Amino acid sequence: MSQSKYFKNKIKLSNNLSTTTVTKVKSENTEVLDQSKTQSRTKRVRKLQHIKLETTDDGDDDSIIPDNFFPMYNKIKEMRKLITTPVDLIGCVKIPALLFLITKRFQNGITDEISIDQIPNHLEELKLIENNKLNIDKFWRFQLLVTLLFSSQTKDEINYQVMQNLHLNYLIKGYKNGLCIESILNTSYNELDQMIFKIGFHSRKANYLIETSKILHENFNDDIPNNINDLINLKGIGYKMGHLILQGAWNETVGISVDTHMVRLCNMFNWLPKNEKNPDNVRKLLEIMLINHKDLWMEINPVLVGFGQTVCTPIGRRCDLCWLSKIDEFNDVKCPVIDKKLLLRINRGEN
Ligand code: SF4
Known part of the structure; x- marks a missing residue:
């Protein structure tokens, strides 16, 4: 050979x-x-x-x-x-920008998914989205937290697929920003569990997500915590995810995120x-x-x-x-x- x-x-x-x-x-x-x-x-x-x-x-x-x-x-x-690697294309920190692009397309009447194959065609647009710090709002931050919550024991491509489906589903239901705290709080446990069944430990994570959404709504003004201690107090979030969330959501680096x-x-x-x-x-x-x-x-x-x-x-x-x-x-x-x-x-x- x-x-x-x-x-x-x-x-x-x-x-x-x-x-x-x-x-x-x-x-x-x-x-x-x-x-x-x-x-x-x-x-x-x-x-x-x-x-x-x-x-x-x-x-x-x-x-x-x-x-x-x-x-x-x-x-x-x-x-x-x-080299371009999976983490560069569909790693968790890339997901909010992808969902932002999907929202923009949806507002322009395009309801199709963006497959992983198609992402390289959108890299310039995604970069512009990421570079505009005004785009990093409470919806972006929540979506980052959700994708990281889903990421343990889940392959990147499955995580992206589930996040995209969830987001499109909520856009179609009339939520202007798609996946958000309000949309999760208006979803039953069974329905959410069904929508995310492809991810690892989906039943447990559906529970965590509903519980976390309640906490964020009641204690954090519908946003996510801006410090590592409050982040790791949320169910399913450890230091590895907490540090990535802090970096991507609040531009704060207070520790190193370590994966396998x-x-x-x-x-x-x-x-x-x-x-x-x-x-x-x-x-x-x-x-x-x-x-x-x-x-x-x-x-x-x-x-x-x-x-x-x-x-x-x-x-x-x-x-x-x-x-x-x-x-x-x-x-x-x-x-x-x-x-x-x-x-x-x-x-x-x-x-
Ligand atoms: S073991 Fe890994 S780092 Fe070392 S030479 Fe081989 S590929 Fe490179």
């Missing part, structure tokens, strides 16, 4: 999303990653020098940052710039002082480690999650394409857990 066919098969294996579009996006991404390594070497040499500047002059507390953290992290960031990809990668790369599987403990360790680098607290989540969804996945690591797999004149760090058998097979031309 040729290398390109081999890569495509590996992509399918590692694909978290089942849609052909995202498979195609990933396939194109990996080709871009491969080509880019050859084509932009001069450019990356300059960036690597910049990385070294970033790792110096940071004060005493940086002594707890492992030597390989910044070189590896910055190289992952460089790779991420070349981050736990896996941080342990694999020996970035933590000890092996740690509990996401909340990983969050605390990362926050201590990056106490002088709060500018990374928000970005580290999408950088690592996207990398874990596409290049270094739990079921099909792409060491053959990953820039961390070898040291050469342009790369001065190496991943500690390279799949050497895979590289050997590729070098031998085996599939």
Whole structure:
């Protein structure tokens, strides 16, 4: 089997999303990653020098940052710039803008859904929507909270599909802003449970959502809390979600949101002082480690999650394409857990 066919098969294996579009996006991404390594070497040499500047002059507390953290992290960031991942298209923080677009289309008489395949056609419009801070109102914030509540034990594409159906359903029923606190409070538990049955633990989450909507209506003036303590007091919301909600809804970053990809990668790369599987403990360790680098607290989540969804996945690591797999004149760090058998097979031309 040729290398390109081999890569495509590996992509399918590692694909978290089942849609052909995202498979195609990933396939194109990996080709871009491969080509880019050859084509932009001069450019990356300059960036690597910049990385070294970033790792110096940071004060005493940086002594707890492992030597390989910044070189590896910055190289992952460089790779991420070349690839579009599920978290970039339909991750929870992207959902309110997608729903905003659906509302606009609905107001113009378009009641069709926007499939995941079609999202790349709307990226410019979505960016404009996201960049206009006036759009981030209490409806946007509530929808962000709901999609994050749904996200645990639910694949991104299912979450997007359920959120879109729910939103369109409420628009059709006459709610100007679609999914909102009022629409949830006017929905029975059974009806809501039926509408969200595709998401993980839907019955429990239907309960949580109705209860949360009541609390937000009665205690928060039909808006969502603007601090982490009140957020994590809501049923089904933990620190991982709470920090993403605070960042997306209130532009506040007071902690790091850690998901399973981050736990896996941080342990694999020996970035933590000890092996740690509990996401909340990983969050605390990362926050201590990056106490002088709060500018990374928000970005580290999408950088690592996207990398874990596409290049270094739990079921099909792409060491053959990953820039961390070898040291050469342009790369001065190496991943500690390279799949050497895979590289050997590729070098031998085996599939
Ligand atoms: S295990 Fe492979 S794909 Fe993952 S970071 Fe290391 S070299 Fe890259």
